[in-house]
Amino acid sequence: MxxxxxxxxxxxxxxxxxxxxxxxxxxxxxxxxxxxxxxxxxxxxxxxxxxxxxxxxxxxxxxxxxxxxxxxxxxxxxxxxxxxxxxKIYSYPEFLYQQSKDKTRVVIGGSHGKTTITAMILHVLKYHNIAVDYMVGGQIEGFDTMVHLTKENEFIVLEGDEYLSSPIDRRPKFHLYKPNIALLSGIAWDHINVFPTFENYVEQFAIFTDSLTNGGIMVYNQEDEILKGVVESSKHPIKKYPYTTPDYFIDNGITYLSTAEGDLPLEIFGKHNLQNLAGAKWVCQHMGVDEDYFYEAIASFKGVDKRLEKIAENDSTVVFKDFAHSPSKVAATTAAVKNQYSDRTLLACLELHTYSSLNTEFLSQYKGALDKADKAVVYYSPHAVAIKQLETVSKEQIAKAFQRDDLLIYTNPEAFKAFLFSQNLQNTALLLMSSGDYGGLDFEEIKKLI
Missing domain, CATH: 3.40.50.720 (NAD(P)-binding Rossmann-like Domain)
Structure with missing residues (x-):
């Protein structure tokens, strides 16, 4: 073709x-x-x-x-x-469906965690030499490309994004895949420029749930009350498999998963990642991977590029870079790092970069998102607000939204960088959260701070 x-x-x-x-x-x-x-x-x-x-x-x-x-x-x-x-004009999700009509389609959706869950599944399958087609939204260790298509593979694993398919196809991408097996990790309002109300956003997940093939399998995070309501109220003839956070504990900076075979040390950490792991396990089991084989493989999973990625560490300091930008992701990531390094000062820096995060009507959703940090900093660019043709955002509005009296707010990239490089990072966990780069911050330079 x-x-x-x-x-x-x-x-x-x-x-x-x-x-x-x-x-x-x-x-x-x-x-x-x-x-x-x-x-x-x-x-x-x-x-x-x-x-x-x-x-x-x-x-x-x-x-x-x-x-x-x-x-x-x-x-x-x-x-x-x-x-x-x-x-014939296709959006890329529409074309992916055309490529996978005769395969068993596994679609991973949700407001957060979908890239990580998809990566976990692919890691486990590769560990056990199970060949599948796939599309994932992040770079995974051991995989050259983010998309792989063949004629012969039985399964295709797809990250199911709820954003629009193309400029002329306004349907959410994950509505086009018609999964045989699906997972939803949770629902937290995002993409306010497309889904102006929370109710409208939630409706997309209800439509996705009803798009599964008859008799299909839905794996879902039971701890998310909104998601639980969406899936469990669906009258669509599907099989429903809820999951919750598995038992775990942290010892000397390492997270251990409690399993029937004993305590399993993990490379990843954070309650949200443990939830992701529980969901990935269910999906892998439905794809034919037994629980003990799943645990054997997942122990070596190190995460996804830019998703709670450790970029520097010494005896007293650790630095993480994370893609978190939505309120729920910021709160979960901040809490995860503080829990993992409870004896260290957590310096959490957040860049408000996306359309939603810079929208004055959406800002209130960030209330409490940085509460777990010992020191909290927000950076945003007034120029980026202007480019997105949004209403001007003031420092006062930012402070009011996060409701934290000691919040530091920067709008100048050089001033933010000067602050960062002036900090004593002894006994500190530094967390840099953004889908941008803080106005040109060189992350290689950050590594020299410790």
Whole structure:
């Protein structure tokens, strides 16, 4: 097949392009800008566009399909040409479904933890040499690409994002997969620019639950009351398997999972990660991996890039980088690090970077999110607020939202960096939470702080 990607440089898009190329497809693509790691990875496979921009002449009747990325606009010249020619235009989740119609589809969804849970499942399957197709939203140790597609594998494991499928397909991505086996980790309001009310957001998970194939399996976090209500009230003919946080304890900075075979030391930590592990175990069991085999494999799981990633450590200091940005993720990550290093000062830094986090109507959701930190800092860029065409956010609004009198707030990246580099980090756990980079912070420099 001959497939063209509009906005090929996206993290999911370029991985799908590489996966299809490896499957034998003819691949072309365009984008107005492409950054690393996408750029170097596309170049490695000869898929990097010769020049950046949009070129309608690339769109011809020779194409078997066009895959449209979220980065493209609805008036994109290549999209308009494809529509004019009547070509089949796919969003990438729609195309993934087409690739997996004859497979057993395993879809991992939820407001938080879905990348980690998907990675746990793939880690266990790889450990036991069980080959599956997959799509995951983060880089996993031991996996070259985030997307892998074959003709022969029985299962495909998909991270099920609730964000929109494409500029012309406003359905949440996970509505398109029609899973045979699904997992939902929890519901915490996110993507306020698309789902303006909490009720509207919750409704997407109800639709997802009812999208399972008849007789399908739903694994869900019973400790999330909203999610529990959604799944257990569904009249759809599916099998429901709840999970809860397993028994565990922390000893000398190591988390141990209590199992029938004894106490199992883990590389990961935090209540939310233990919940993720419990959900991943259920899914793996439904895929044919016995409990004891799951435990054998999960002991060596170190996590996902940028998800509570340890970037530096010595005898008295540890530094973590985390993707957390939504209120529930910030609260869970902060609590996890404090519980793990209870005898150390926790310095937690949060960058408000996403559309939702910088929205004045949404800010109140952050109440208490940084309470577990001994020192708490919030950084945000007024310039980013302006670019997103949002209402101006003041320091006073930030302070009121978090409801913490000693909260430090920075809007200048150099001032934030100066603060960070002035700190004595002896006997400290430093936690840097953001989906951005604090206005250009070099994380390699951070490693030199300890």
């Amino acid at each position: 001959n497939i063209h990607f509009i906005a090929i440089g996206g993290s999911a898009m370029h991985n799908l392009a590489i996966a299809l190329y490896q499957k034998g497809y003819q691949i072309t693509g365009s984008d107005d800008t492409i950054h690393n790691p996408s750029k170097s990875r596309l170049e490695k496979y000869g898929l990097l566009p010769k020049e950046f921009g949009w070129f309608p002449e690339k769109i011809t009747t020779d194409l078997d399909g066009v895959i449209l990325g979220m980065h493209a606009k609805i008036d994109n010249p290549e999209l308009l040409k494809a529509q004019q020619l009547g070509l």
